[in-house]
Amino acid sequence: MKLKDEEKHDRLLAAAVTVLAKGGMANFSTTKVARLAGIPQSNLYIYFQNKQALLEAVYRMTVHQQSVAVVAALKEQEPLTTQIVASVRALYQFAIAQPETVTAIQTLLDDIKLKHKWGLKRDDLANQRIQQLLQDGVDQHVLRATDQNFLRYFLARPVFHYADGVRVGLYSDTPEALADLTAMIMGAVLQPDVYRAWYLERD
């Protein structure tokens, strides 16, 4: 077996993100990824056993990048509602800055079967931090006591939709539009009484 090369490993992952973002799941192949990365396809298998392993690596990497971007905006001493608003804003900035990464994440999440199979990422500390935030939110009766997948869905997907819409001119990139979107997300995820208090006090 050839020696692994971290730079090539990362180049393959980056190429995989691009192939996935441009062509979707049905078009994804290790042939295309290797070609885009400029690495012989046979060498790709040194790094990733097969297409599924490559997709799973893309999933872990992109979710980690997204989690890191969100966690950087969280301040533990702040109220949970403030942290959730900060996470929406951070996710929006991440989606605007990294459109291919976010498209790849959405493509992978849409293939719910895969996500279901892959499950949680125990070694992803940033992602763990977000899971803990959600769990704390439920335990403290700030977030609704429902399936955590529902909470994660409402906290992320509308933000990606808004960023996509800004990119093509469907939405305007204004503080007012982001504030509207944030209020809708908070209405969806917060306990009704907590939402009301937050809504009346927000600036």
Next chain:
Amino acid sequence: MKLKDEEKHDRLLAAAVTVLAKGGMANFSTTKVARLAGIPQSNLYIYFQNKQALLEAVYRMTVHQQSVAVVAALKEQEPLTTQIVASVRALYQFAIAQPETVTAIQTLLDDIKLKHKWGLKRDDLANQRIQQLLQDGVDQHVLRATDQNFLRYFLARPVFHYADGVRVGLYSDTPEALADLTAMIMGAVLQPDVYRAWYLERD
């Protein structure tokens, strides 16, 4: 020009829905659609000028089918909040019954640029009825006064996500899960005071 044949026209549209649902936008081609429909590709162009025209026809047909399913569940004499809840339930049943149609709609909506260009469907009376419901909701201060695209997004996409999740076993198909989802959607789209009143009085 050969005589058009309504049955062939519909067969091509149905094949286009399947090709779109299975392979996504990047894989979509008139070659694949003609092959699946069992109609020579040259004949496809009798019905649809080009790929874009075929995609637009798919968009109009699937959105119309979705609109008809929703409108059938609306009772004009009922309060707007009751009608909105009924629309969520109807959309869920539609998504469970017509998974390919709903996947095709989502694929087309994700290509926001296309949707933006196609704009509204003035001759689709069922869709008009839903637009009117949303406009009435905003005018009567029941729905939030925000971009109607935000309202439509929150009213439909989480329902499709839930139906997809039920199909692969991520979510359970229970009245409780659908009630949770409905409450989250209502929290997102209703004016905060209207939401509070609805939430306290719901059965």
